Amino acid sequence: MLGLPARVAGFIPERCWPACYYGPVTAAAPVPVLSAHEITQRYGETTVLHGVSLDVARGEVVAVTGPSGSGKSTLLHLLGGLGQPSSGAIFWEGRRVDQLSIEARARLRVRALGLVFQHHYLLPDLSVLGNLLVPGLILGEDLTERAEALLTQVGLGGRGAAYPDVLSGGERQRLAVARALMARPAALLADEPTGSLDRANADRVARLMINLAREYGSGVLLVTHDETLAALADRQIHLLDGRTARPQTAQALTTAP
Ligand SMILES: Nc1ncnc2c1ncn2[C@@H]1O[C@H](COP(=O)(O)OP(=O)(O)O)[C@@H](O)[C@H]1O
Ligand SMILES: [Mg+2]
Numbered sequence: 001m002l003g004l005p006a007r008v009a010g011f012i013p014e015r016c017w018p019a020c021y022y023g024p025v026t027a028a029a030p031v032p033v034l035s036a037h038e039i040t041q042r043y044g045e046t047t048v049l050h051g052v053s054l055d056v057a058r059g060e061v062v063a064v065t066g067p068s069g070s071g072k073s074t075l076l077h078l079l080g081g082l083g084q085p086s087s088g089a090i091f092w093e094g095r096r097v098d099q100l101s102i103e104a105r106a107r108l109r110v111r112a113l114g115l116v117f118q119h120h121y122l123l124p125d126l127s128v129l130g131n132l133l134v135p136g137l138i139l140g141e142d143l144t145e146r147a148e149a150l151l152t153q154v155g156l157g158g159r160g161a162a163y164p165d166v167l168s169g170g171e172r173q174r175l176a177v178a179r180a181l182m183a184r185p186a187a188l189l190a191d192e193p194t195g196s197l198d199r200a201n202a203d204r205v206a207r208l209m210i211n212l213a214r215e216y217g218s219g220v221l222l223v224t225h226d227e228t229l230a231a232l233a234d235r236q237i238h239l240l241d242g243r244t245a246r247p248q249t250a251q252a253l254t255t256a257p
């Protein structure tokens with residue numbers, strides 16, 4: 001019985017194991033907002049991800065770093081339900097989503113995830129405010145008040161009637177962050193969100209994104225090769241050739257040939 005001493009086991013009815021041994025279970029461990037279990041991705045003969053697993057907890061900021069071509073965008077794409085892994089499983093708030101239809105995933109994604117990419121993907125024919133109201137249209141909710149509050153929070157208060165083409169690169173990316181948070185998603189997925197910005201704007205966008213996500217309690221998975229940005233995260237995961245690199249231990253360093 002799981003290594004439990006026989007003398008003790010005799011006093012514990014099997015059916016209440018392990019609660020009797022460790023004491024009553026009062027609070028279940030919180031379900032991660034995002035999970036990848038042993039994700040493998042193959043394109044023809046090439047394997048791009050080799051059994052990658054990770055969890056992001058609610059309110060936690062996790063940075064995925066690694067050289068170009070290591071599989072960071074592929075991993076984010078799969079976690080966002082934008083493709084299907086060759087094997088493994090993806091969970092959003094504990095619900096397995098990789099086996100759902102594209103339509104079912106898209107419906108869940110609106111509330112579960114906010115996505116931010118290097119390119120802003122704003123709709124050019126809609127105003128700044130109009131861009132923020134799109135998630136509300138999909139959800140059938142009037143989110144005008146939230147949109148106006150978010151505009152102020154991202155430093156675009158009073159610019160709601162402007163069109164994206166008159167905004168600077170930093171302003172567009174701040175608007176993209178605001179849009180990603182409109183539905184108060186459980187998690188924010190960002191792929192090099194500051195990759196096309198100068199240092200000052202990159203820092204402003206990154207800090208804003210992380211602070212707002214923490215305020216809203218969203219978990220964040222941030223793909224970046226920018227060490228300054230990665231250092232803002234609670235935890236870093238390093239990808240190398242499609243595998244999560246193991247941290248080198250002091251023992252491994254001293255015993256290495
Ligand atoms: N659709 C695809 N078909 C074939 N190979 C791909 C595809 N998408 C990505 N790759 C390859 O997968 C590897 C990882 O790419 P990517 O995830 O974009 O890396 P990163 O974001 O870390 O730079 C690269 O070698 C890339 O060429
Ligand atoms: Mg990439």
